[in-house]
Amino acid sequence: MRFKIEDVEEYFVFQKYPEKDESFPVHGDILTHLGPNDVFWDVGANVGIYTCFAAAKLQSGHVVSVEPNPNNVDRIEENLQLNGLSADVHERALMAENDEGVLQIYEDAEAGAFGFLSEDGSSVESESLTIDPTESVRVETTTGDALVDDGVPAPDVLKIDVEGAELEVLKGMERTVEEDVRVLYIDVITSDEFYDRTVAPDEVYDWLDRHGFETERLWDWDGGHFIRCERT
Template sequence: MLKEILERLSRNYSFKRRLPSRFNYTPLYVSPDSQLKYLKLGENAFDADLLKIVDWYIDEDSIVWDIGADVGVFTFASASVAKKGYILAIEADIWLAGLLRKSLLLKENCELNIEILPCAIANQDGIAKFLIAQRGRASNSLEITGSRSQAGGIREKITVPTLKLDTLLDFFSPPNFVKIDVEGAEAIVLDGASRLLTEIRPTIYIEVGNKANKEVSSILKQKDYLLFDGSKPIKEQKNIEYCTYNTLAIPKNRVST
């Protein structure tokens, strides 16, 4: 009950936090309307798994596409490291996209090479219905995938533009790292990324729900990617058969044997 009260009181409320020291204390606006954990103190307010991925795989030259950027923790942490690189932050929720822009306009962030694209990613270019979660906006999803159980119902249904990842290649620098967090639309996103997976072949960090596990695994393996548990350093494990909740997918020819 208390959690639900906090969720309702926090709607459309945002405040400034700073990322940990290793990310240069980069400031960004966060909102408990996305996740209540942003109310926690210190580094506990941020997703430790996301920050570890930046530690392990992002360097000063990285070109990153952040699909489902939310408030931008991965975006701004990556940008603080990729000084010679580029970050494309993609977010379908126009309110969260506005929060990303608000963070980017902070004076301290003026030299970060970030571009924000307010749209959903799918397997065709067009228009789709997008569901704003009753609880945290981090559980927003495309209507075609259905509402997530953690969404707690639907607050609002909005209309959003959709683009394929392959379409983005005609307009933005091709990535060497792609992070995907799309609440059940993983297979749909990858279905529109044939050229990206075949020609560009970035490393992919993807959150995969149980329903999409086998389909996402099949798509990536057909494109000659090896799958790894994204919660562990790559050097400490062997590849896995099926995606885990947080999966790292790496082109087979770039994996040391």
């Protein structure tokens, strides 16, 4: 797999995404659970790492990539083109309802930067840190259920990595999750140092339990942990 890299920092970021890496098992685990005809949704796609690897595997399936940062969307398209792959790329943020918001982009405004969605464009504040965004862009928000209603194929396998808004995404695609999703991967945010939308992990786990999922913790990092959720 080939990815566009513009500097040394990006180079080191990409080093944790080989096809199999015991120190970062999430990526390989997703590929293992993809069937040949599955539909995979990459929600919070960033620069399209999961999107590209899934598209390479799902020659008979379908990949849907959802990312609100326009700089990242451009990079997703470039990375797909570098590998001769295709995916259905949506420049939107998935939330609990259809609306619009202001995406605060942090670190730098180039591809790969992380961001948070706010209604009024205010910066993120916490007791320990205040960080100012380097760029603010107005973005469309929609729900996963609305995308499916508009004709986007529903996911069999779903990955959510949305900087603390994971419960909002789940609420906005409750019907689709109940009817279609077989395996669900979520980056559950636990830190409140950088994340002003942090939801208590118990709320995410309670939602998953109510909808018939059994969870397994795959990987821990400083701000949270990745889980795999399967139907019980």
